[in-house]
Amino acid sequence: MPYIKKEDRERIDELVEQLANMIRGIGHVNYAITKFLHTIIQGDEVDYALLNAMIGVLECAKLELYRMVVAKYEDKKRMKNGPVSDLDAKSLEDVR
Structure with missing residues (x-):
């Protein structure tokens, strides 16, 4: 986090x-x-726990970037350009 x-x-x-x-x-x-x-x-002393923790940090940073930045950008573009299909049209109404 x-x-x-x-x-x-x-x-x-x-x-x-x-x-x-x-x-x-x-x-x-x-x-x-x-x-x-x-x-x-x-x-540090390299072991699986450290390497696994590093991968976890990268994954969490990626997810946080997507959640806080990319998803909001995609929502704006979807509202501007319209949904791809009926599958995301309902959720488009939810973000307006």
Whole structure:
């Protein structure tokens, strides 16, 4: 869950902002995430629990991005352009 205390965010936000300003494409995003995880893994004793936890963090971050950003974007596009079929037409009425 990314919703950590505000006082814990300040230094992290500064560093993330600096990194984001250096990113030049989606390949660089992938590299930065991969390098970050590798750095954490190298600092700990590698075992299945740690690797499994890393996969869990990535999965939860993906799901949270979809839930909070992508789904809202898709709802706006569906309202603007119309539903694909009757299967999503009813749910379109629910978001209006």
